[in-house]
Amino acid sequence: MSVHAAILSDSSERRVQVRTNSNNAYVNRAPIPIVNNSTGITIVRGDRFTSDSMQGLIQQKQREFDFDAKLSIEESKRVNVNKSPPAYNTIYNTTYDPVYSTGNNGYGSASSMDFNSWLNSNRYRAQQIASYQRYLSAQVGAQNVPPMEQLLTTARSWDKCGYEPYQLPPQELWSNIVPTLRLYTNLKSQGILPASAEIRSVYRSPGLNDCAGGASSSKHMTAGAIDIWVPEYENNQWRLNNMQDGLCQFWQYQGGTYDFGLGLYATGAIHLDTQGFRKWGFNNASSSSSCRS
Structure with missing residues (x-):
């Protein structure tokens, strides 16, 4: 099966969009954090993927990604940004x-x-x-x-x-x-x-x-x-x-x-x-x- 994959990014999530040649349908896959130095997005074209090879690509790219924001990637889900709440020394006591x-x-x-x-x-x-x-x-x-x-x-x-x-x-x-x-x-x-x-x-x-x-x-x-x-x-x-x-x-x-x-x-x-x-x-x-x- 020939597919095209791209990393789509907006203010709230990152996801992989995969298009097959057979039915021209778009299928959402797990987030693949692939970054291009010039555009920030890398398009994967012309490769033939099995289910296993797609999962392998996801895992490979996930390892390569710099987790600055501690992104958690789950297949077919939005990317979760795990940020710890700020810690303050002052306690406001209004009891x-x-x-x-x-x-x-x-x-x-x-x-x-x-x-x-x-x-x-x-x-x-x-x-x-x-x-x-x-x-x-x-x-x-x-x-x-x-x-x-x-x-x-x-x-x-x-x-x-x-x-x-x-x-x-x-x-x-x-x-x-x-x-x-x-x-x-x-x-x-x-x-x-x-x-x-x-x-x-x-x-x-x-x-x-x-x-x-x-x-x-x-x-x-x-x-x-x-x-x-x-x-x-x-x-x-x-x-x-x-x-x-x-x-x-x-x-x-x-x-x-x-x-x-x-x-x-x-x-x-x-x-x-x-x-x-x-x-x-x-x-x-x-x-x-x-x-x-």
Whole structure:
């Protein structure tokens, strides 16, 4: 059988076109990567091929072809270009976790930006926070520095107010949190606060504090206050009351030494600061405090 074979090429595939003399029909065969130096295409004419010899030509030419693009040739199919996907070093983390959806504790948020995503979104931020952590470690001991993802939280309504969930306080305010962290550590070491207590709000800029409904003289704006809660006590009113009683007793007998400001809320949230010896409850009044004395 006399045939004519040619390599046809377009933007998507390469294939062999074979025409027989007997019926003038075109038959597609496996891709034969035959390249002519001048035109890029070599026409095979006048040869007589059996099925075996055609397959042999395909295999021979396939071996001769320079696989720059790692072409995979399969008979009667399109040529597949096996390209590996590009590898990037940067990982874009856009995870949002509903970690603050804790019922009515008062410090819940529908979603919280992943701390590591926030930390790495600014090239200088991690350096600044590392400096803050070193400063606090030098003041209260590294073992008494809470996790940064707790210590940098702002307010539950950060998203609604157009702010970020975490914020580093200005450096001139760093010293204000030191006595409050010492108090927090002491309350935990005495068992008044359980080890599972978590910090949910610390520094708030004046704009965020105003939007979030904070008091106009809130100590959060001076980075001297922390709001905490205990997740395991959320649905255990007896244990919550017990903890609040312990805080009230500590405030009564030792609060003056620490200049202890204690806010207790029905939601289970607790405010601690060391910028004024006082107590209050749900409406920021002393009379509404659950402390009986």
